[in-house]
Amino acid sequence: xxxxxxxLLLLLCVSSAAAQLCAPDASNGxxxxxxxxxxxxxEAYVWNDSEMFLFRAAMAFAMRTAxxxxxxxxxxxxxxxxxxxxxxxxxxxPLNSSLLVERRQVEEAVRKSRNRINSxxxxxxxxxxxxxxxxxxxxxxxxxxxxxxxxxxxxxxxVGAGIVLVLGTSVMQSRREKKKAQTGFEEGEExxxxxxxxxxxxxxxxxSFSDDDRLTQM
Amino acid sequence: xxxxxPNPGLEDRILSYEQLDSLEEKEAGDRPKxxxxxxxxxxxxxxxxxxxxxxxxPYLCQSHGGGAFMIPFLILLVLEGIPLLHLExxxxxxxxxxxxxxxxxxxxxxxxxxxxxxxVSLTISLYYNTIIAWILWYFFNxxxxxxxxxxxxxxANSTGIVSECERSSPVDYFWYRETLNTTPNIEDDGGLQWWxxxxxxxxxxxxxxxxxxxxxxxxxxxxxxxxxxxVVLTIFLIRGLTLKGSLNGVKFLFTPDLAExxxxxxxxxxxxxxxxxxxxxxxxxxxxxxxxSVHNNCEQDAVIISIINGFTSVYAAxxxxxxxxxxxxxxxxNCLSGNILALLNMFELPEGYIxxxxxxxxxxxxxxxxPEIIQQLDLPTCNLRTFLSEGVEGTxxxxxxxxxxxxxxxxxxxxxxxxxxxxxxxxxxxxFGNIEGVVVPLQDLKVFPKSxxxxxxxxxxxxxCCLVGLIFLQGSGNYWLSLFDTYGGSIPLLVVAFCEMFSVxxxxxxxxxxxxxxxxxxxKPNFFWxxxxxxxxxxIMLVILVFYFITKVSExxxxxxxxxxxxxFPTLEEKLYPSWIYVIxxxxxxxxxxxxxxxxxxxxxxxxxxxKYIDNIVDQIQINDEIKKMPA
Numbered sequence: 141x142x143x144x145x146x147x148l149l150l151l152l153c154v155s156s157a158a159a160q161l162c163a164p165d166a167s168n169g170x171x172x173x174x175x176x177x178x179x180x181x182x183e184a185y186v187w188n189d190s191e192m193f194l195f196r197a198a199m200a201f202a203m204r205t206a207x208x209x210x211x212x213x214x215x216x217x218x219x220x221x222x223x224x225x226x227x228x229x230x231x232x233x234p235l236n237s238s239l240l241v242e243r244r245q246v247e248e249a250v251r252k253s254r255n256r257i258n259s260x261x262x263x264x265x266x267x268x269x270x271x272x273x274x275x276x277x278x279x280x281x282x283x284x285x286x287x288x289x290x291x292x293x294x295x296x297x298x299v300g301a302g303i304v305l306v307l308g309t310s311v312m313q314s315r316r317e318k319k320k321a322q323t324g325f326e327e328g329e330e331x332x333x334x335x336x337x338x339x340x341x342x343x344x345x346x347x348s349f350s351d352d353d354r355l356t357q358m
Numbered sequence: 359x360x361x362x363x364p365n366p367g368l369e370d371r372i373l374s375y376e377q378l379d380s381l382e383e384k385e386a387g388d389r390p391k392x393x394x395x396x397x398x399x400x401x402x403x404x405x406x407x408x409x410x411x412x413x414x415x416p417y418l419c420q421s422h423g424g425g426a427f428m429i430p431f432l433i434l435l436v437l438e439g440i441p442l443l444h445l446e447x448x449x450x451x452x453x454x455x456x457x458x459x460x461x462x463x464x465x466x467x468x469x470x471x472x473x474x475x476x477x478v479s480l481t482i483s484l485y486y487n488t489i490i491a492w493i494l495w496y497f498f499n500x501x502x503x504x505x506x507x508x509x510x511x512x513x514a515n516s517t518g519i520v521s522e523c524e525r526s527s528p529v530d531y532f533w534y535r536e537t538l539n540t541t542p543n544i545e546d547d548g549g550l551q552w553w554x555x556x557x558x559x560x561x562x563x564x565x566x567x568x569x570x571x572x573x574x575x576x577x578x579x580x581x582x583x584x585x586x587x588x589v590v591l592t593i594f595l596i597r598g599l600t601l602k603g604s605l606n607g608v609k610f611l612f613t614p615d616l617a618e619x620x621x622x623x624x625x626x627x628x629x630x631x632x633x634x635x636x637x638x639x640x641x642x643x644x645x646x647x648x649x650x651s652v653h654n655n656c657e658q659d660a661v662i663i664s665i666i667n668g669f670t671s672v673y674a675a676x677x678x679x680x681x682x683x684x685x686x687x688x689x690x691x692n693c694l695s696g697n698i699l700a701l702l703n704m705f706e707l708p709e710g711y712i713x714x715x716x717x718x719x720x721x722x723x724x725x726x727x728x729p730e731i732i733q734q735l736d737l738p739t740c741n742l743r744t745f746l747s748e749g750v751e752g753t754x755x756x757x758x759x760x761x762x763x764x765x766x767x768x769x770x771x772x773x774x775x776x777x778x779x780x781x782x783x784x785x786x787x788x789x790f791g792n793i794e795g796v797v798v799p800l801q802d803l804k805v806f807p808k809s810x811x812x813x814x815x816x817x818x819x820x821x822x823c824c825l826v827g828l829i830f831l832q833g834s835g836n837y838w839l840s841l842f843d844t845y846g847g848s849i850p851l852l853v854v855a856f857c858e859m860f861s862v863x864x865x866x867x868x869x870x871x872x873x874x875x876x877x878x879x880x881x882k883p884n885f886f887w888x889x890x891x892x893x894x895x896x897x898i899m900l901v902i903l904v905f906y907f908i909t910k911v912s913e914x915x916x917x918x919x920x921x922x923x924x925x926x927f928p929t930l931e932e933k934l935y936p937s938w939i940y941v942i943x944x945x946x947x948x949x950x951x952x953x954x955x956x957x958x959x960x961x962x963x964x965x966x967x968x969x970k971y972i973d974n975i976v977d978q979i980q981i982n983d984e985i986k987k988m989p990a
Binding site for chain 2: 173175176177178222223224225226287288289290291292295296299300302303306307310314
C-alpha cells in the first residue's frame with residue numbers, strides 16, 4: 141500500500157507535467173483539425189486511439205526527416221481532443237523530455253513532409269488542417285506560347301487564304317469577261333445599238349421631265 | 359373614303375405589274391437573286407435571331423414575372439411584330455429596291471427614312487462586331503484545360519494571388535482585366551488593347567469573306583451560321599437537364615407572377631423586345647426581300663419567321679436558365695456547406711451533426727444558447743431565390759455568369775468552345791443584315807463609282823467600320839459600347855418604324871398596297887392585316903416611342919464602372935457621364951431621328967428651287983419666241 145502512493149504521485153506529476161507541456165493555445169503547439177466525412181464520405185474510417193498513434197508516429201517521422209535527431213512517438217504529446225476530431229499537439233526534444241521544440245521547427249518539418257502525412261491519412265491539405273500553417277500554393281505554370289495565339293493564327297490564316305482565293309477568282313473572271321467582250325464587241329455592235337433604242341421605253345422615266353402638265357397649261 | 363396624302367408621279371418611279379412580270383420571265387435586270395427559298399429564309403431567321411434572344415429575353419422574362427411575361431410578349435408579337443415584318447417584306451418585294459431606294463421611290467421627300475435607317479445600321483454595325491471580337495477572344499482561349507477564367511493568376515512576386523482577382527472572382531477578373539483591361543471611368547481611354555485588336559481584325563475578316571459578293575456568298579454562309587445555334591442549344595439543353603439544380607432554374611423562370619402584368623413597364627419592355635428582336639427598321643429585311651421573285655408568298659414568310667423567332671426566344675431562355683439554375687444551386691450548396699463548416703469548427707461538433715436539412719433548427723438552437731459567438735461568426739444567409747434572381751443580362755450573362763457555370767461542369771473546354779461558337783454564329787448572322795442595311799443604301803446614294811466591283815464596295819465598308827470600331831478596343835471601350843447600344847439603337851429605330859408604317863399606309867396608299875399584295879401572292883390581305891397596318895401597329899409604335907423617350911430623357915444618365923478603388927468593389931459603381939457625352943448622345947440618337955424631317959424639308963426646298971429655275975428658262979424661251987415673231 142505504501143509503495144502505491146508514491147507511484148501514484150509520480151504518475152500524477154508526470155501527467156501534470158505532460159499536461160502543462162501540451163495545452164490548448166500553447167505557444168509551441170499547433171491545433172490540428174481533420175474532416176474525415178468531407179474528404180472520404182462513405183469510406184471514412186473511425187477516429188480512434190490507433191489512428192492517433194499513427195498521427196504521432198507520422199509527426200515523429202516528419203521531425204526526424206527535418207531534424208535528423210531520433211524522435212520517438214513518445215516525443216509527440218497530444219491533448220484536448222474533441223468530437224470534431226481536432227486536437228492540440230506539441231513536440232518535445234528527444235534529448236530533454238521537458239523541453240519543447242520551437243514552433244518554427246515544427247512548422248518546417250510539417251511543411252517538408254506535408255504530402256507524406258496527408259497520404260498516411262488519405263486526406264488533403266484542406267481536410268487535414270494544421271491551423272497556422274497555410275497550405276503551400278501550387279503556382280500555375282504559364283505555357284510557353286499562349287494557346288489562344290495558336291488558335292487565332294489558324295483561324296486568321298484560313299480566312300486570309302479564303303479572301304485571297306475569292307478575290308483572285310473574281311479578278312480572273314472579270315479579265316475573262318473583258319476578253320470575251322472585246323472579241324464579241326465588233327459582232328454585237330449592231331445588235332446592241334438596236335436594243336438600246338428599245339430599252340428606253342421600258343426604263344423608268346427621268347423625274348425632271350415629269351412636270352410636263354405645268355408647262356402646257358401656260 | 360380612305361385617308362391618303364397626295365403623291366403625284368408615283369407610277370413613274372416604280373415598276374408596273376406588266377414590267378414586273380416581264381422582268382420575272384426574262385430573268386433580266388442586274389439585281390442579285392437568292393439561289394433558293396431556303397437561303398432566303400435562313401438569312402432572315404439569322405438576322406432576326408441574334409444575341410438578344412439569348413441574353414436579353416431570358417432576363418426580361420425572369421424579371422417581369424416569369425411565365426406571365428409570355429402574355430404581353432405574345433400579344434405584342436402578333437399585333438406589332440408580324441404586321442411590321444409583313445409590311446417590310448411586301449414593300450421590298452414589290453418595289454425591288456434596297457432600304458433607301460424603296461422610300462425614295464414611294465416619294466422623294468421620304469429619302470430621310472432610308473438615310474435614318476442606314477445611319478442606325480452603321481452605328482450598330484460598328485459596335486456589334488466588337489462584341490463578336492470579344493466572343494472570338496473567349497473562343498480562342500477555350501482550347502486549354504483548365505480554362506483561364508477558372509483560377510486566379512499569381513501576383514508578381516508569387517506570394518499569393520492577384521488582389522483584384524481575390525477580392526472579386528476569377529471570371530470577373532478575366533473579363534474586366536484580362537479581356538477588356540477596363541479603366542475606372544470613361545474619360546481615361548487606356549490605350550488600344552492589342553489582343554482584342556487582333557480578334558477585332560479577325561472578326562471583320564470573317565465577316566468580309568462572308569459578305570464579299572453580297573448574297574451570293576452570304577447565302578452559302580447562312581447554312582452554317584443560322585442552323586448551328588439550334589444544334590448547340592439542343593446539346594446544352596440535354597447537358598443542362600442532367601445537371602443538379604437545373605430544374606430549379608427552369609421553374610423559377612416560368613413561374614408566373616400575374617401581378618407584373620399590371621405594371622406598364624412590363625408591356626413597354628415586351629414591346630421594345632419584340633421590336634428589336636425582329637430587327638425591323640434596319641433596312642436589311644427590305645433589301646433581302648427585294649431579291650425574291652415577285653410572286654413569292656411574303657405573308658407566309660412573315661408568319662413563319664415570327665413564329666421561329668418567338669420559339670427561339672423561349673427555347674434559348676429555357677436552356678440558359680437550366681445552366682443558371684445549376685450555378686445558383688452550386689452557389690447555394692457552397693454557401694451552406696461553408697456555414698456548416700464554420701459552425702462545426704467553432705463549436706467543435708462532430709461532422710455530420712449539422713446537415714442541410716437540420717441546419718436552420720441547429721442555428722436557432724445555437725443562437726439561443728450562445729448568441730455572441732453566432733454574431734461573431736457573421737454567417738451569410740444562403741437563399742436559393744437570391745442566387746437565382748441575380749438576374750444578369752447582356753455581356754455579363756455570357757462572359758461572367760455562364761463562363762463560371764461552365765467551369766463547374768466536367769469537360770469544360772468542350773462546353774466553352776460550343777457556347778462561344780453558338781454566340782459567334784448568332785452574332786455573325788445578325789451582322790449580315792446590318793451590313794446589308796449599310797452597303798445597299800450607299801449604292802443607292804451612288805457614293806461609290808459604278809465601275810467598282812461588289813468586292814471593293816464591301817471591302818471599303820468593312821475597312822471603314824473596322825477603323826472607326828477602334829474606339830471600342832480601348833480600355834474604356836466597354837463604356838462606349840454600352841453608350842452606343844443604349845442610345846444609338848433605340849429611339850431612331852422606333853421613329854423610323856413609325857414613319858415606315860405611316861408612309862406605306864397613307865403616302866403610298868393602303869389601296870395600292872392591297873392591290874400589290876393581291877398581284878404578288880394572289881389574294882388581298884385580310885381584315886387582320888388591314889386593322890393592324892392602319893391603326894393598331896402605328897398606335898403601339900407611337901406609344902412605345904413616347905414612353906421610351908420620356909423614360910430615357912427623365913432618368914439620370916449613369917454608367918456602371920469597374921473601379922478597383924471604389925468602396926463597394928466588386929459591385930459596379932455608378933458614375934455620371936461627363937458633359938461632352940451629351941453631344942455624342944445627340945449625334946447618335948438625334949441625328950438619325952431628325953434626318954427624316956430634315957431631308958424631307960431639304961428635298962422640298964431643292965424641288966421648289968429647281969421648279970423656279972425651270973420656270974425662268976421657260977419664260978426666257980417664251981420672250982425669245984415673241985421677239986422672233988414680232989415684225990422686224
